[in-house]
Amino acid sequence: MDDDTLPWVEKYRPHTLADIVSHGDITGTIQQFIQKNRLPHLLFYGPPGTGKTSMILAMARQLYGEQYKKHILELNASDDRGIDVVREQIKDFADSGRLFGNNGVKLIVLDEADMMTQAAQAALRRVIEQYTRNVRFCIICNYVNKIIPAIQSRCTRFRFSPLPMPEVEKRLVTVIENENLNITADGKDALLNLCKGDMRRALNILQACYAAYGVIDETAIYNCTGNPRPSDIAAMVQSMLSDEFTTSYNLITKMKVDRGLALQDLISGTYDYIEGLDFPPQTRVYILDQLATTEHRLSTGGNEKLQLTGLLGVFKHGVQLGAKS
């Protein structure tokens, strides 16, 4: 594929271990493993878009050179194929064309391993042992607690935390310069706030905005992602705190319709916004607790209108709690 038509997440995927931003400790340890030719089975876990797959691909490139794809088998553990099919694939791969150099070790990358059933994971632990001689498993997942202890104990674990904002910014600046983008300072701030340490999300938003708008400013970023703007959130919260019930209900409903927002988005924005407000402790605790409850109800299919009216009640009651103290 031409470089210009590639999604930026692929175009700007780090090539070498040195290109990976943040995670200095992990990169350093992996370098040691490679230099000493003592690569263990690896378990990478952490939120999406933080460089787990990129780290493994960069490691493979360093081990095997540009032909690295021949020496790794990438399996997506959430494919509904059953462990028997996977076991066959692993067996064929492990037996095919033994490698010399690198101690003859090949890599099997098992992505989204936390989506595997317990039974499949239990079967996998035997497979790992069986092929340890010439295969190293690289297991990737978001939630390590969904990986059975038997597999965890066979691997060296590394946690990938969300990337710090300055690190995301550093990488984004390279892309912005390379693609010659016209992005404003508030646009960049909005992008950094929205991506929350997820580099994939940052690059995808940036590319979508580039395709849709000439100048990438705050409005473009929020329009592209469908997230509520901070000014809308401020207006909504202020109204819930001080307006009378019906006025507030109508304002928020109109905002939802005009901007095509879901109550869920408004709740996430509210959570961030009230962090900066000066509330008495009882009010803050009560509102935060109720925001969490409302979010949970919505995620289990709660009716948006009912939840919105409930939320208005929460703010009114929260204000009263503060006034009593």
Ligand SMILES: Nc1ncnc2c1ncn2[C@@H]1O[C@H](COP(=O)(O)OP(=O)(O)OP(=O)(O)O)[C@@H](O)[C@H]1O
């Ligand atoms: N630490 C990083 N340094 C540089 N680029 C990064 C980093 N993390 C992520 N990226 C960028 O984000 C894209 C997605 O990263 P990657 O596929 O490695 O994430 P992941 O952690 O494996 O996510 P998932 O859990 O969703 O599989 C990469 O193509 C790369 O462009």
